[in-house]
Amino acid sequence: xxxxxxxxxxxxxxxxxxxxxxxxxxxxxxxxxxxxxxxxxxxxxxxxxxxxxxxxxxxxxxxxxxxxxxxxxxxxxxxxxxxxxxxxxxxxxxxxxxxxxxxxxxxxxxxxxxxxxxxxxxxxxxxxxxxxxxxxxxxxxxxxxxxxxxxxxxxxxxxxxxxxxxxxxxxxxxxxxxxxxxxxxxxxxxxxxxxxxxxxxxxxxxxxxxxx
Amino acid sequence: xxxxxxxxxxxxxxxxxxxxxxxxxxxxxxxxxxxxxxxxxxxxxxxxxxxxxxxxxxxxxxxxxxxxxxxxxxxxxxxxxxxxxxxxxxxxxxxxxxxxxxxxxxxxxxxxxxxxxxxxxxxxxxxxxxxxxxxxxxxxxxxxxxxxxxxxxxxxxxxxxxxxxxxxxxxxxxxxxxxxxxxxxxxxxxxxxxxxxxxxxxxxxxxxxx
Amino acid sequence: xxxxxxxxxxxxxxxxxxxxxxxxxxxxxxxxxxxxxxxxxxxxxxxxxxxxxxxxxxxxxxxxxxxxxxxxxxxxxxxxxxxxxxxxxxxxxxxxxxxxxxxxxxxxxxxxxxxxxxxxxxxxxxxxxxxxxxxxxxxxxxxxxxxxxxxxxxxxxxxxxxxxxxxxxxxxxxxxxxxxxxxxxxxxxxxxxxxxxxxxxxxxxxxxxxxxxxxxxxxxxxxxxxxxxxxxxxxxxxxxxxxxxxxxxxxxxxxxxxxxxxxxxxxxxxxxxxxxx
Numbered sequence: 275x276x277x278x279x280x281x282x283x284x285x286x287x288x289x290x291x292x293x294x295x296x297x298x299x300x301x302x303x304x305x306x307x308x309x310x311x312x313x314x315x316x317x318x319x320x321x322x323x324x325x326x327x328x329x330x331x332x333x334x335x336x337x338x339x340x341x342x343x344x345x346x347x348x349x350x351x352x353x354x355x356x357x358x359x360x361x362x363x364x365x366x367x368x369x370x371x372x373x374x375x376x377x378x379x380x381x382x383x384x385x386x387x388x389x390x391x392x393x394x395x396x397x398x399x400x401x402x403x404x405x406x407x408x409x410x411x412x413x414x415x416x417x418x419x420x421x422x423x424x425x426x427x428x429x430x431x432x433x434x435x436x437x438x439x440x441x442x443x444x445x446x447x448x449x450x451x452x453x454x455x456x457x458x459x460x461x462x463x464x465x466x467x468x469x470x471x472x473x474x475x476x477x478x479x480x481x482x483x484x485x486x
Numbered sequence: 487x488x489x490x491x492x493x494x495x496x497x498x499x500x501x502x503x504x505x506x507x508x509x510x511x512x513x514x515x516x517x518x519x520x521x522x523x524x525x526x527x528x529x530x531x532x533x534x535x536x537x538x539x540x541x542x543x544x545x546x547x548x549x550x551x552x553x554x555x556x557x558x559x560x561x562x563x564x565x566x567x568x569x570x571x572x573x574x575x576x577x578x579x580x581x582x583x584x585x586x587x588x589x590x591x592x593x594x595x596x597x598x599x600x601x602x603x604x605x606x607x608x609x610x611x612x613x614x615x616x617x618x619x620x621x622x623x624x625x626x627x628x629x630x631x632x633x634x635x636x637x638x639x640x641x642x643x644x645x646x647x648x649x650x651x652x653x654x655x656x657x658x659x660x661x662x663x664x665x666x667x668x669x670x671x672x673x674x675x676x677x678x679x680x681x682x683x684x685x686x687x688x689x690x691x692x693x694x695x696x
Numbered sequence: 697x698x699x700x701x702x703x704x705x706x707x708x709x710x711x712x713x714x715x716x717x718x719x720x721x722x723x724x725x726x727x728x729x730x731x732x733x734x735x736x737x738x739x740x741x742x743x744x745x746x747x748x749x750x751x752x753x754x755x756x757x758x759x760x761x762x763x764x765x766x767x768x769x770x771x772x773x774x775x776x777x778x779x780x781x782x783x784x785x786x787x788x789x790x791x792x793x794x795x796x797x798x799x800x801x802x803x804x805x806x807x808x809x810x811x812x813x814x815x816x817x818x819x820x821x822x823x824x825x826x827x828x829x830x831x832x833x834x835x836x837x838x839x840x841x842x843x844x845x846x847x848x849x850x851x852x853x854x855x856x857x858x859x860x861x862x863x864x865x866x867x868x869x870x871x872x873x874x875x876x877x878x879x880x881x882x883x884x885x886x887x888x889x890x891x892x893x894x895x896x897x898x899x900x901x902x903x904x905x906x907x908x909x910x911x912x913x914x915x916x917x918x919x920x921x922x923x924x925x926x927x928x929x930x931x932x933x934x935x936x937x938x939x940x941x942x943x944x945x946x947x948x949x950x951x952x953x954x955x956x957x958x959x960x961x962x963x964x965x966x967x968x969x970x971x972x973x
Contacts, residue, residue, distance in 0.1 A: 280590060284598075287595075287598065291599040291602050292598070292602040294602075295599065295603050295605070296602070296605075296609075299609055299610075299708070299709070300709065307563055308563070308566065309602070309603065310599075310603065311566045311567045312567075312599055313599035313600055313603060314545070314567055315545075315566065315568065315571040316571070316591065316592070316596040316599070317596055318541060318571045318574075319570065319571040319572070319575045319578070320574055320578070320591075320592055320792070320793075321542070321792055322538070322539055322574075322575050322578070323574065323579065323583050324792055324795070324824050324826070325536070326535075326539070326578075326579065327824075328532070328535040328825065328826045329532055329535050331843070331844060331845050332531060332532060332842070335844045335845065339844070343525065347528075347529035347530075350532075350533050350536075351533045351536030352536070354533070354536050354537060354540050355536075355540065357540075358547075364491070364492045367492065369536070370496075371497070371499045371500045372500075372503060372529070372530070373534065373537060374500065375499065375500035375503040375504055375686065376503050376507070376526060376830055377534075377827075377828075377829070378685070379503065379504045379507045379682075380507060380527065380829055380833045381829050381885070382682050383508055383511045383512070384511075384829075384833075384885035384886060384889065384890070385675045385679070386675065386679065388889050388915055389671045389674070390672050392913050392915060393668050393672055393909055393913055394672065396668070396912050396913035396914070397665070397668060400912060411661045414662055414665060415661060415664070415665040416665075417665075418662055418665035419665045419666070419672070422666050422670055423669045423673045426669075426673035426674070427673050427677070446669075448625070448628060449669070450666055450669075451629050452628070452632050452658070452662050452663060452666055453666035453670065453905070455628070455629040455630070455632030456632055456636045456658055456659065456663045457902065457905050457906070458636070459632065459634070459635070460636050460637075460640045460902060460904060460905055461611075461901065461902035462640075462949070463640055463641070463901040463902075463922055463946055463950070464900045464901045464902040464922060465607055465611045465902075466719075466946050467608075467922065467942065467946070468601075468763075468766070469608035469609060469715075470723070470765050470942045470945055470946070471605065471762075471764050472601060472602055472605045474765070477723065485941075520837070521841075524837045524838060524842070527833050527834035528834050528841070528842050530827050530830040531825060531826055531827040531830065531842070534827040534830065535827075538826060588796075589799070589800075593796060593800070596761065596793070597796070597797070598761075600762055601761045601762045603762070604761070609712050609715065612711055612715055612953060613708040613712070615953060616706075616957070616959075619957045620960055620964040621961055621964075622964075622968070630957070634954065637950050638950070638954075640901065640924070641947045641950035642729045642730065642947050643948075643950065643951065644947075645732055646729055646730070652732065664908040664912055667905065667906050667908065667909050671909060
């Protein structure tokens with residue numbers, strides 16, 4: 275009984291949040307601001323709970339079973355809060371330097387392999403001269419990949435003296451425009467899906483209309 | 487001394503971490519070294535959790551100031567934000583992260599508003615496209631043609647109208663789009679790697695939190 | 697202001713109103729357009745179907761609440777498929793909204809009882825781990841050295857499932873159910889590529905185009921792209937559901953957008969020609 279009541283409250287609050295969000299399409303108003311504020315507060319609160327759980331399970335749990343080196347991340351994590359102590363604010367650099375270094379290196383070391391070397395190898399492996407269609411595809415692949423790289427890495431000021439620069443720049447620009455146009459075209463389905471999800475929630479869960 | 491503690495020690499930490507992680511990834515290392523590298527990565531999980539909590543502190547700081555100053559039109563919303571945040575935190579800490587109570591709060595106050603606010607993107611894109619897709623040069627014409635074939639190939643109705651739409655969309659997807667995206671990834675990664683090394687070597691001071 | 701200027705600068709409310717009417721009508725009056733099943737969807741389904749019983753699968757569950765219709769639906773049907781067979785499933789997340797959505801997905805698809813029955817022996821839920829890609833990297837080296845307990849506080853070393861599993865080298869497949877784009881790439885970078893594991897992803901349609909280089913390079917094995925692929929997967933699985941029902945509205949929404957662009961350009965060119973006159 276209590277759970278049914280809570281489910282009903284949840285449904286009607288969900289309907290309020292939905293309609294107040296969509297009221298923004300008319301104009302920015304207080305109902306939307308209430309929804310926006312609630313969302314930010316709930317997000318922050320929930321993130322806090324999960325963060326504390328991680329610290330408790332991994333670091334404090336580790337300390338309790340004899341992994342004494344877990345004191346290091348606890349101390350480094352606490353240094354992040356020294357931003358609020360004016361004269362010792364520089365201490366936060368220790369925590370941030372660890373965070374930035376570890377996060378960026380773990381990502382970069384993998385990206386060099388997955389986004390550069392393996393992608394380049396895949397481009398070369400995709401080249402095929404079996405028939406005219408494959409030859410055309412291979413030519414497009416090599417030309418577009420190379421010109422887009424050069425379009426991004428070489429700016430006009432540095433490269434305007436390079437022979438063929440204008441052609442390379444133009445092809446690179448059009449190749450990237452193609453990727454962007456394609457991306458925008460297929461993204462429409464995602465955007466409509468966001469609206470449909472809410473409409474289905476409103477009609478079939480809140481208003482309990484029969485599903486067609 | 488202050489330069490050493492404020493600049494060189496943080497830089498030394500960054501370089502030390504970088505060397506440990508790079509060597510472990512690209513070279514064969516003994517098990518003891520792998521254990522050190524494992525713990526370096528594990529430490530980051532905890533520090534990242536503290537960074538999440540820092541976000542909460544920041545919200546309390548900013549919204550708290552507005553509340554204390556009784557900023558007109560804003561302070562009730564600051565009160566609401568802090569109230570909701572503290573409520574969710576308290577419920578989570580008291581009942582546990584896997585509790586029914588926290589899940590209910592999550593579903594009601596986070597999941598529903600989040601999905602609803604997200605859905606605004608869907609509406610806005612229609613007006614944005616109406617305003618911006620006005621062809622007045624070759625680049626815009628080219629962009630719009632590609633966009634059209636991508637749309638018609640992707641929608642189920644495109645295949646029902648003409649078989650060619652899905653075929654053209656598929657070709658664009660597999661050949662020129664893949665090539666251009668690949669070029670973008672390679673350029674992007676090379677640029678980001680250079681910026682990353684500049685940060686490690688202290689050539690930029692961004693991201694240290696001050 | 698002339699009629700032409702009024703139409704060119706039409707207030708957005710009219711555009712939203714027409715869109716709302718189109719989507720609502722198509723939701724209640726389905727046209728019944730056929731849903732094409734792509735090669736990627738077939739490959740994804742057939743590969744999962746062909747996996748031998750006892751396969752050890754890492755299932756990253758990294759949702760975002762607003763994406764239920766796009767990748768949530770594909771996550772539901774893929775979860776059903778994974779639970780139908782006798783796999784060993786290790787669920788984990790590096791996305792904060794995951795824990796309640798994970799449990800609600802299992803309950804919505806009537807998988808909760810089976811999940812609880814075999815928990816610890818065939819299934820385990822590690823919960824949310826902070827750090828994003830660094831968490832994925834740490835887990836790939838060793839799950840039991842990174843984490844001490846699962847999401848519910850049970851000691852990992854006491855669980856039968858972790859007697860033979862330590863890190864990525866002990867897994868057969870990675871199936872990224874309900875993952876945001878950047879997080880799928882994180883799992884690719886830290887699990888699939890270094891340990892040469894097949895990786896299956898469920899991206900939104902908007903980012904699928906950016907995943908094709910990974911598919912072509914063999915870094916990702918197959919992908920289930922958005923609601924359309926979820927509809928196709930439901931058909932292959934034999935249970936058409938919510939994903940299939942949204943396709944008509946999608947089609948009409950697309951046609952409406954094209955009509956808007958055509959009208960906008962006609963009006964724009966008319967205004968330009970009148971300006972020249």
